[in-house]
Amino acid sequence: MxxxxxxxxxxxxxxxxxxxxxxxxxxxxxxxxxxxxFYAVAGYAAYILINLGGWPVLPAMLAAVLITALFGVAVDxxxxxxxxxxxxxxxxxxxxxxxxxxxxxxxAFLGEARSLPPLIDGKVSVLGVDVAAQRLLTLLVxxxxxxxxxxFIQRSRLGAAxxxxxxxxxxxxxxxxxxxxxFALVMGLSAALAASASVLASxxxxxxxxxxxxxxxxxxxxVIIGGLGSIPGSILAACLLGFTxxxxxxxxxxxxxxxxxxxxxxxxxxxxxxxxxGKREAF
Amino acid sequence: xxxxxxxxxxxAVAALAALPLLNPGEYLLGVLTLGLIYGIWAAGWxxxxxxxxxxxxxxxxxxxxxxxxxGFANTLWRTDPWMGLPIGVGxxxxxxxxxxxxxxxxxxxxxxxxxxxxxxxxxxxxxxxWRYTGGDEGLNDLDPLVESHVAFYYVALAFLxxxxxxxxxxxxxxxxxxxxxxxxxxxxxxAAGLDVTFYKIGSLMISAAxxxxxxxxxxxxxxxxxxxxxxxxxxxAIxxxAYVGGLGSIYGPVVAAIVLTLATELLRPFGAxxxxxxxxxxxxxxxxxxxxxxxxxxxxxxxxxxRGRDAAxxxxxQARSPGTSA
Numbered sequence: 351m352x353x354x355x356x357x358x359x360x361x362x363x364x365x366x367x368x369x370x371x372x373x374x375x376x377x378x379x380x381x382x383x384x385x386x387x388f389y390a391v392a393g394y395a396a397y398i399l400i401n402l403g404g405w406p407v408l409p410a411m412l413a414a415v416l417i418t419a420l421f422g423v424a425v426d427x428x429x430x431x432x433x434x435x436x437x438x439x440x441x442x443x444x445x446x447x448x449x450x451x452x453x454x455x456x457x458a459f460l461g462e463a464r465s466l467p468p469l470i471d472g473k474v475s476v477l478g479v480d481v482a483a484q485r486l487l488t489l490l491v492x493x494x495x496x497x498x499x500x501x502f503i504q505r506s507r508l509g510a511a512x513x514x515x516x517x518x519x520x521x522x523x524x525x526x527x528x529x530x531x532x533f534a535l536v537m538g539l540s541a542a543l544a545a546s547a548s549v550l551a552s553x554x555x556x557x558x559x560x561x562x563x564x565x566x567x568x569x570x571x572x573v574i575i576g577g578l579g580s581i582p583g584s585i586l587a588a589c590l591l592g593f594t595x596x597x598x599x600x601x602x603x604x605x606x607x608x609x610x611x612x613x614x615x616x617x618x619x620x621x622x623x624x625x626x627x628g629k630r631e632a633f
Numbered sequence: 634x635x636x637x638x639x640x641x642x643x644x645a646v647a648a649l650a651a652l653p654l655l656n657p658g659e660y661l662l663g664v665l666t667l668g669l670i671y672g673i674w675a676a677g678w679x680x681x682x683x684x685x686x687x688x689x690x691x692x693x694x695x696x697x698x699x700x701x702x703x704g705f706a707n708t709l710w711r712t713d714p715w716m717g718l719p720i721g722v723g724x725x726x727x728x729x730x731x732x733x734x735x736x737x738x739x740x741x742x743x744x745x746x747x748x749x750x751x752x753x754x755x756x757x758x759x760x761x762x763w764r765y766t767g768g769d770e771g772l773n774d775l776d777p778l779v780e781s782h783v784a785f786y787y788v789a790l791a792f793l794x795x796x797x798x799x800x801x802x803x804x805x806x807x808x809x810x811x812x813x814x815x816x817x818x819x820x821x822x823x824a825a826g827l828d829v830t831f832y833k834i835g836s837l838m839i840s841a842a843x844x845x846x847x848x849x850x851x852x853x854x855x856x857x858x859x860x861x862x863x864x865x866x867x868x869x870a871i872x873x874x875a876y877v878g879g880l881g882s883i884y885g886p887v888v889a890a891i892v893l894t895l896a897t898e899l900l901r902p903f904g905a906x907x908x909x910x911x912x913x914x915x916x917x918x919x920x921x922x923x924x925x926x927x928x929x930x931x932x933x934x935x936x937x938x939x940r941g942r943d944a945a946x947x948x949x950x951q952a953r954s955p956g957t958s959a
């Protein structure tokens with residue numbers, strides 16, 4: 351039972367990260383290695399506002415998400431846009447940004463781990479298991495956010511523009527969809543999703559300069575397993591990985607759970623490179 | 634034209650070889666030796682990623698595996714440190730084959746992502762298997778390759794010169810030409826009947842061999858091996874050197890590695906600042922100097938030199954230059 355509840359919480363955090371990552375790939379065709387940096391920026395923004403600015407928890411967390419979204423838009427506008435013609439340059443610039451953020455945070459805050467206060471305290475009993483309320487909240491908010499994203503893409507006018515660009519960027523520009531603006535918007539959205547994952551999960555994980563790296567690597571793995579560019583695939587793979595990791599952590603050893611993701615990626619690439627729900631056109 | 638390249642290389646090597654005679658002190662000599670080892674890595678990275686245009690974020694995987702297996706051989710089985718070098722090369726090549734086979738037969742970003750994930754997880758794995766790897770502490774008490782610092786400096790210099798010569802030679806051979814063609818248009822290469830996957834995996838294996846070689850040299854220089862060798866920061870520093878040097882030129886990254894190691898060593902007391910400088914340098918190089926700094930500077934110097942020496946007819950010089958410029 352514990353495995354199911356905690357596995358669902360882990361899965362939801364992974365899903366938030368992976369969906370943002372796959373979204374920006376699906377639309378702008380770029381691999382954003384600064385995704386982990388977004389995660390870290392949000393954690394530190396919330397930390398600064400709460401501990402140094404004295405803000406209450408909820409507004410601080412919302413502000414942190416907003417700040418990170420703006421940071422995402424800025425990264426897209428300033429750094430990615432001039433280099434968009436070259437895949438390798440985009441990979442390099444986003445990696446350089448993520449390293450600069452990590453090292454900048456290390457310089458500013460030293461390497462120590464810090465913690466964020468939870469939005470809600472206490473424990474809730476679900477299916478006979480006592481779970482920290484914050485974890486449950488994480489699960490609920492993630493489901494709501496991903497649902498909202500799905501509705502936004504499928505139902506809104508802007509969502510239709512995003513879909514159009516992801517299907518055929520040139521044709522979309524011919525009918526007057528401003529591609530660069532959509533790319534910036536999607537980058538902001540993707541950053542906001544990573545930021546939400548960060549502020550929700552940081553109270554029970556921790557805030558430190560390198561906090562973004564491992565979650566980002568997990569997000570890569572999930573996205574490859576689920577199929578690059580496929581949102582349902584990412585959600586499915588996030589659940590698979592989240593539950594498997596929790597199961598292994600409970601029944602075998604928590605240390606080995608880290609290795610599963612990469613093993614799964616190599617198995618997937620060898621057997622079915624398109625991923626679980628991916629289209630073959632991706633490679 | 635070729636004789637100028639050769640002359641420049643000889644001059645640079647002679648200058649590096651003469652440096653210990655100036656009695657620079659143990660510390661500076663150690664930094665220089667480190668720069669030479671970074672030079673091997675930067676050239677090795679450049680051979681695969683610079684030529685084929687496939688970003689490799691997990692070069693630390695080959696360095697770390699080479700260093701750890703060299704270290705195991707030395708500390709557990711007490712083999713001679715020199716025996717570690719072929720072991721490191723072998724381990725690097727095998728790892729490249731294992732990672733390359735599933736990822737490089739695909740187009741798209743799979744290789745970049747899988748390499749990054751593999752090196753990050755390998756770093757974790759080293760910590761998980763601390764009983765064998767020493768965890769955070771790493772392996773200690775390795776035997777030195779040669780006793781004196783000056784001798785080690787010359788050993789590292791010899792390996793760097795050898796590696797750079799082999800890689801330069803390969804990059805101007807048919808193999809290098811095919812790799813450059815893959816960078817230009819992979820589909821066209823395939824249509825021309827080239828086994829693109831074979832060439833890509835081959836170039837990764839060559840690149841990894843030098844990563845492993847440098848890893849073992851590093852291990853027997855520092856006399857210890859730590860999980861940081863796998864880290865992104867390590868790969869990042871090497872990538873920055875390659876970009877500052879000029880992608881695909883091999884000699885550019887080597888020069889950049891030595892210069893940057895020396896320059897950033899001044900920032901060593903500040904730790905994180907040093908890596909911050911590398912990331913900012915990379916950002917600047919991407920925006921302002923797409924061809925790097927070292928390689929274009931050398932090309933300009935060479936042009937100036939050859940113009941002064943003999944007045945070769947203009948068209949002839951232009952006709953030759955595409956073959957030799959990277």
